[in-house]
Amino acid sequence: MTMDKTFDAKTAEPEIYARWEEAGAFRAGANASRPETFSIVIPPPNVTGSLHMGHALNNTLQDILARWKRMQGFDVLWQPGQDHAGIATQMVVERKLAAEGQPSRRELGREKFLEKVWEWKRESGDTIIRQLKRLGASCDWSRNRFTMDEGFHDAVLRVFVGLYKAGLIYRDKRLVNWDPHFETAISDLEVEQVETRGALWRLRYKLADGLTYRHPMVREGEGPDAPLRGWTPADGAPDAWEERDYVVVATTRPETMLGDVAVAVSADDPRYRDLIGKELVLPLANRRIPILADQHADPTKGTGAVKITPAHDFNDFEVGRRHGLPMINVMDTRARLALEGNEDFLRAAAPTPEAMALHGLDRYEARKRILELAEAQGWLDGRDEEVHVVPHGDRSKVAVEPFLTDQWFVDAKALAAEALAAVRDGRTVFHPRSWEKTYFQWLENIEPWCVSRQLWWGHRIPVWYGPDGTPFCEASEDEARAAAEAHYGRPVALERDPDVLDTWFSSGLWPMGTLGWPEDTPELRRYYPTSVLVTGFDIIFFWVARMMMMGLHFMKDAQGRPQVPFRDVYVHALVRDEKGKKMSKSVGNVIDPLDLIDEYGADAVRFTLASMAAMGRDIKLAVGRVAGYRNFATKLWNAARFAQMHGCKPDPAFDPAAARLPLNRWIAGETARLRRDVDAALSDYRFNDAAGALYAHVWGVVCDWYVEMAKPILTGPDGADKDETRAAMAWAIDQCLIMLHPFMPFVTEALWGQIAPRDKMLIHADWPAWGAELEDPAADAEIGWIIALIEGVRSVRAEMNVPPSAKIPLTLVSGGPEAEARIRKSLPLISRLARIETFSVADAAPRGAVTLTLEGAEVCLPLAGVIDAGKEKARLEKALDKLRKEIAGLEKKLSNQSFLAKAPEEVVAEQRERLEAARDEAARLEGAVARAAQMV
């Protein structure tokens, strides 16, 4: 039965994937024939997420490595799993409830709401897995893990307890980045700096007790009548002095003013030097606040006087700490002003009714109202337009509020030391190396990591509080109870901390947790440290650095030395659209990998991504490339179809090293070179080079030349040549299938099955180890020469407008018996591929013949009458011109004494050879030009 003309990816891919699964082909250790392991943990996608281009790239690369190593006989584990993605998932479920008109999260309460989340997870949790399967991912699904699964959940709590007991986790009242939309703390990394057009408002705060001072002024412009403005350090000598009973502070956030506790100035600022230690009266609140000297005040910025609001600004928080200032929080968790019943605010203040009326206003409403009041009451000094960066929550997209709360922190600095050392001394290596800099930079400047989140979906912090607030941190409630009883001497009621952990806290222990830690499982012993982590650069901080910190802290070898979670980190690029823009839903430039798979097949999508995955570069995805690689799959398909139609069957007795025909010896050598190139490229994570080598071999070598050159033999008479070529052809195509399989698993597996009955599926076929034993320079030279001859004839025919259907004679003019033998031996295929009718040998080119120069030989095509002599002369002259330029360049180089003296010998020799060959060819061309000239 003849094969179809094309591969039907749509129906074949699911069938093939099902066969792999049924056979347990992805199981850890499947096809292992050697002791070495190769393990990868998947970067866990969001359990309720769906596959985007980033996933497609990331998992294609992992799958290529996994399949390659599996075929090589390594004990491979590709560990899959999903992440619970705290904020993102909670957000999705809340939105869904709202859209369906169901009770809100608050109305439901914690327990009921979490049921809804689990429900949603059950509904949509398999989507991403199904999508990864469509891509062809060969993960060991039997080991799939989810960060909220029981075992993994326990591991997370144990890590928390372990770090707590080691003094590396602590509770502290500090300013954190607060997301007023989700009403939770977030870490520094979850904050995006957004450039925003805003304003710098100047506010006048009155000096207490009727105090006044002289403020230096300068004239704006020439002459005594020019208007005065406040002096700044850039101005030189002041022009005048102004008696003031107030100090002007500049702020971008007037709404925080009710929480001001001081005004800071630079200690040596001439404007304010004498005011240090004096007091101001804060408008609206009527609270006396000191003027103090602090390095935070920059005389060149604003007015040089800066209001200090420790509970609402990170810099001010530090100033407050240095000066022992109170911290007055004037907002609630949704960033509304909170004044009524706010003891910190009311203490030592006498707020006006207008001030108290601000209670409950949203921060932006409050800003507007405060500015109105300031203007009406005469303490608004002015406003300057300004562009400044405002921190926003990366999920909520609202401005985050520095907020004073109790949170749990990880002493990241302590954990960072070993994580830095492990990369510095090469226990873990980044590819490309340049990302190590990014990693170092972040870890060297690391801040305490806020790990508590005021969310419900996640791992609840394993801390229980006694009646007097004493915390008991234990892995379970029972253990906490026991600890409390020991502490109080009697059983007491305990209350668990309501907060959950940052999602990245749990993903930080992904490599060890998925392998069974804290149990001492065989998998943990066998596959940890993992071989390589494949990930995007955008989560080096979030994830890679944290896995390093946690892995090194908890995993030790027999000698107690810290064990890295992975030996290599391959960092790939972001997939952008073809103009280089980041894909985003709002821009509308998102390409859905599943749409591409539907249209072109998973193999084409995978091959495209692999081809474009050059290290250290972004991927700009052009859909046209995908179509091109779909065509490539079709090309391969048809080469196999051709082989099948001509009775090429894999022959176990065929030994490529013992092939007799130069053609078959040549393809064996080409195949061995391919094997070497692909292995070398994949070993270095040069996916694009491996893909490029495969493409060039399959299309440019096998299809364009090997198949074409084999045709005369395969369609010719039966005999030894035909038998050998049939076996060699089957072998050559099998080798292509094997080496292409990691990149295009579906079409190759389908062909593997169609070509012959096999012992094993292709996914478990043995990766070849062909080397130099298959290379034959004589065969390479002969086939290369024939190819050059055919290309030369074709080129002349096209240029001379010889009709493709016309068969023409070929005459060998010089080159001797060797050239003649070469041509005679391959005459059937030369005739076929170059459309040659007869072959002859002559001492000189016949009149009116077109001349073709080859390495060591000269042939001509007697086309007198067929061709235009003038055109032929022009063609030859053009070629000659090009050659002469090359010769001139080479001669110049070779007559340069410095070059001869300093260039490496082999380079000099190479240039000499090139010159000789060029002169040789030029001589023949000159003769041809002369003959053509006679005809004109």
Added chain:
RNA sequence: GGGCGCGUAGCUCAGCGGGAGAGCACUACGUUGACAUCGUAGGGGUCGCUGGUUCGAUCCCAGCCGCGCCCA
């Protein structure tokens, strides 16, 4: 402001010290029994600019111009 990276054919990209490459697009021709998701031939590039190092620079170094990204 600090750091990283990128400017190579019309487009998307490889190459990164000794002969400018691929795919797509383009032009011409083609039903040679695997394939029109194809074949054959061809056009197209002062390798961003300016200096420097070198016998030799698209490749190394410096500066500049343009474009990204990360951190403050």
